[in-house]
Amino acid sequence: MSAITEVPKATEAREHVTALYQAHALGLVKLAVLMVGDQRTAEDIVQDAFLGLYRRWPALQDREKAFGYIHASVLNGCRMIYRGKYRRNRYSPEEPAPAESAEATAILGETHREVLAALRQLPARQREAVVLRYYLDMTENQAAKTMGVSRGTVKSTTSRGIAALARILKEES
């Protein structure tokens, strides 16, 4: 029987991180698109999250937590877009703030466009809670764990977000 030879660490990291990307990136980009509006920025955020994981891989001790790290990194990247702190590595810093892609929204129905526009008017935390609860169908506990806040905070933030959204939609109708 052959003896074990260690796979070089860079190769191992690449294989693991690429496999995670294959399995989860599309879903994460969808989530980020809802948070930040345009797909290009969403892809940047997700790429950077995986790049961060790749860089940290050699020191990662519990690899079962890798997906949790990626998920949190993506949400954090989305929040930073709204705080103006996100380093846009791939595009000029002079680029305007991301907006909902005109091409993408053009083929959505009017009703959906209104809702997405209203969603973008919410404060980042409210939008995050609403998206986690109603796009991903997370429970309050799951959303709390993902956002790093208490269940009560999720409940109140979601409630305020939905109320604000309903108000915006009513005002615009």
Next chain:
Amino acid sequence: MSAEDRVRAATRARAAQVTDIRPLDLPAVPASAPRARRWVTWATPVAAAAAVAVIALSLAAIRQAPHPAAPVAPAASSGVLPEYYAALEDPSGPITQTLPHTHQSPVSVQFGDDRTGKLIAAIDPPAGESFAGVTAAADDRTFVVAAVKFPVPALAPSANPVAWYLVRLSPGSAHQVTLSRLSVPGEPAGTQVSAIALAPDGTELAVMFQRNTWSAKTGSLTISLYSLATGTAVRTWTVDTKVFPAGFGWYYGRYSNTALTWLDGGRTLAVTYGINSSVSGPPFSDGFSQVTIRTLNVSSPSGSLLARSKVIFRVPNFAAGGCDSLQLTADGKTVLCGEANGNTAKRSTAYAPEFIAYSVATGKARLLYQLKGSYEVGLADVLWASPTGSTLLGAVYAEATWPRLGARQGPVDQEAGVLTNGEFTPVKFPLTDVPFAGEIAF
């Protein structure tokens, strides 16, 4: 409609527009150690799992069933079924792409009688190895199993084969199972094996693989035909490609044994071939498009796979639904497809796993069976088919709710069974989980 419902509908409609994203762009070498403080929040103490560098040379352990085990399930009634099976037994649970699979223990291989449910024997892999693939000859008693290095990294795609073993089954004899290592070479790290198929006479092994699959310099999609007697590749056909993974099959812990099948008594290979245009991959096949079945005369010289083979069937509208597994019947007239269209869509019976038979001549589809239920994610695999396709053995798996955060949320339905004339008769193998394509051979 409530505001919540409007949010659901609008966000899902917008998310559905995102269907294609660019590949991951990683530098050649990851940076050195990260800032510990940030990472510590995600790390847990080092466990004994680090126990890794096992360099063992022990032989595989063969466990003969001490007494014929009691039947574990009603036997399949069809007389056309093959008598014996070899199946991978993974104590770590089922492999589906909905959950990261952790390889806590080596995968062994079990041999049994599928008509009676009796377990005949089990083989543990040699120390430091785990089994990842199994394929059968036509005599129903000769098998080849592929071994990968163990421990298998968590969350990794299927590992490269490090050894191949020949297993012969002799039920009723003093030594019911014999195992011997083949001289067929392993593959270097980074090679992704997508499918394997042992020739009907048990003398040759076809392997579809791609080297350096996940690297910047992706290798050609290759089918090599190895002589079991000498271990040498007697023929090799390739397709130069920049996509990865390129071969239709499994990529998460198993080697498919249905994406390559033998026809004409071993003169022809049927190859499931597709273009992988997205980041997703099998077992959920929505990353593939333009999926075809090609036939390859194995006496043709080595060279271009596309030039030497011909398309005999093009799966209609593959991108719209896809098939988790495809199998051309031995008579060449029918393509059997296991599919489940759903992934992240709203729970629906439309996403239940099902089997479809396509006519090669007309392309017309006929629904053979659908698992009844309301699901968000599913998987259906053809495990074996009779020469005309009138009987198939298949496995279905479905979850009521998509496990969005890597944690299973909803109930799971799974079963294997024999499908004849629209009747699905469950078969329970004495395994931890229902076997899927690549995990069982007949």
